[in-house]
């Protein structure tokens with residue numbers, strides 16, 4: 255019943271996209287790509303056609319960068335309270351259209367509605383958080399010395415490019431764009447080609463909320479074309495990018511000629527370490543949630559389970575029965591826990607690891623196969639008897655697939671946890687506080703949760719080390735990226751200036 259009702263509502267929301275397609279938004283105007291090209295957007299749920307999307311390229315990026323450049327001085331200089339009010343109105347608009355956003359996001363990405371309705375509201379919370387911070391964005395310090403009054407102030411860096419991925423694209427777009435606008439930057443956003451619907455809705459909300467034309471421009475297109483042009487554009491001062499580590503590496507090269515500042519949120523192969531003294535029921539809940547929610551298409555997913563060998567048999571047996579009970583199904587059904595993967599290429603990649611696991615000598619304890627129906631559905635999977643040198647333990651699979659490895663003691667757990675190119679998050683389960691402190695000190699990860707799943711608190715820093723990223727978002731850290739520090743020293747009159755030629 256609810257599925258039918260949600261499907262009816264979804265088609266109501268999608269109707270206008272099937273008529274006009276998705277257009278770019280540049281300088282406050284909805285426009286086709288300059289060469290008129292489009293690409294098709296299809297749903298991973300049943301491969302059905304959703305709409306055409308304007309396929310921007312370097313010429314469209316150029317127009318958008320010019321719009322962002324020309325809108326920059328006025329947006330930089332607008333009163334901070336006005337900036338704050340506009341960002342709050344965007345949050346209001348998101349909340350008012352949360353159902354539409356959630357249903358469209360599910361249809362575009364295959365993510366389950368139970369998670370996407372929260373993701374839409376998290377987008378509003380991101381805007382509210384940075385709206386309030388807009389008032390203090392320029393604040394600096396006074397650092398007096400005997401001869402000078404030294405002051406620092408912060409200024410927005412200028413027009414920035416924001417490039418986002420297809421996993422939770424709405425929430426991630428707000429996470430990047432809200433602080434950029436709060437800082438006083440103007441934006442050119444290039445969303446992922448596989449999930450363009452909610453970026454368009456978000457843009458409409460922003461302009462309806464009174465955001466001046468050109469402050470936020472949207473150019474759809476392919477990564478190697480529009481995305482690349484954005485990273486190379488001389489008027490774009492910085493690139494905030496969320497996506498794969500190898501794409502981050504490409505962007506760094508592409509941006510080198512224009513000395514682009516970059517902020518990268520990249521991939522992960524995050525360990526969840528379960529010691530024998532932990533609260534094992536809570537650890538089991540968290541380990542399952544952190545890999546199988548959001549289809550496992552989540553940068554912070556706990557994709558490597560490191561479990562102490564004394565408790566492994568029992569812990570894994572319980573895990574298998576829970577995994578086998580996970581409901582895979584239609585994303586608009588509110589009881590669904592895992593929906594289809596984003597697209598065929600990604601589905602093929604995830605499925606390829608079922609064979610790779612067997613070839614490398616691991617055991618498939620749960621799942622390990624696709625579901626035979628239209629759409630890109632796979633059963634949630636657990637690999638056991640794995641070692642950390644296997645591909646299933648080293649590579650980011652980015653699906654509902656968990657690799658489990660046993661360890662004997664704390665030293666071995668730490669060695670395995672750190673033995674990966676990535677360093678985004680880690681999760682530690684122990685009731686021994688001194689062990690928790692020791693191990694969190696040694697773990698190579700940008701974010702660590704002890705006896706918890708991943709709980710975001712917006713004032714805290716978010717980001718990774720090693721191949722998982724550069725820079726931090728959240729709190730005031732976002733402004734370190736979107737703003738420049740300026741130092742001003744004013745002499746108090748008694749400083750001695752060296753005299754040459756006197």
Ligand code: NAD
Pocket residue numbers: 417418419420421426444445446447475476477478480481482485496497498499501502504505508518519520521522552553650652678718722723
């Ligand atoms: P992706 O790197 O393939 O694409 C991300 C974006 O980059 C897309 O918009 C794409 O069009 C664009 N792009 C591709 N090539 C480009 C180029 N040469 N120049 C400029 N732009 C280019 O990533 P994806 O497959 O969309 O997303 C999944 C990845 O994102 C995973 O690795 C995941 O871990 C990562 N991710 C990280 C975080 C984090 O916070 N660390 C959050 C979400 C996702």
